[in-house]
Amino acid sequence: MHEELRALLPGLHAAQSVNLAGRDFHLGTLAGQPVVLVLSGIGKVAAATTATLLIQEFAAQAVVFTGVAGGLGEGVRVGDVVLARELLQHDMDASPLFPRFEVPLTGRARFATDAALSDSLKAAAQRCLASIPHDAARITAACLHEGLIISGDRFVSSAVDAQALRALLPQALAVEMEGAALAQVCADFGRPFAVLRTISDRADDTAHVDFSRFIAEVASVHTRAIVEDWLAALR
């Protein structure tokens, strides 16, 4: 998200920007590590293009995606953080030619994130969530969840739609619009990847209101703290 990028850019040293396919790729060193920061764009196609460019044009050795998501799983609340262990495209349906959700000709519906990369991000997220002050409306600190995140080209903003996704995919913790596309591209190129999302809404009838307020106030703070902590710990 723009707000996340805006929070991270001041920390980027020796920064240089390259515009490609309408995207600004920001190259430099962040917390001592060489990185490329870029907005993914919204939706699966935008995310797939961005991931391909990161790998093919900028030789990214690993890809980390941060952003926000709608909470689906029980107990996945606004302000919590979800680390993907697997991703699936909930709007992929080439049945009856292929089983529902399976990406045709790959033989699978679920794409696993890189375990080592995800573990190191998890450790950074745990350190940060313990220290970031939480919203006064919350009684407890933000929780970290890990498991299945589902992606599709649809902003889920009704309780009925959220319930339908829960019924179809009971293991899904959160829904967003890019992660599974990134997963498919990284699997094609054999690059490790991880996806970390802050929950901005419950994918229900108030999702659009919660979403906007949340990104500016909470998600960008989480992302900056977690990404910088994670990179610093790699040194």
Ligand code: ADE
């Ligand atoms: N990203 C954040 N909230 C979302 C929602 N409710 N549906 C899809 N993507 C989202």
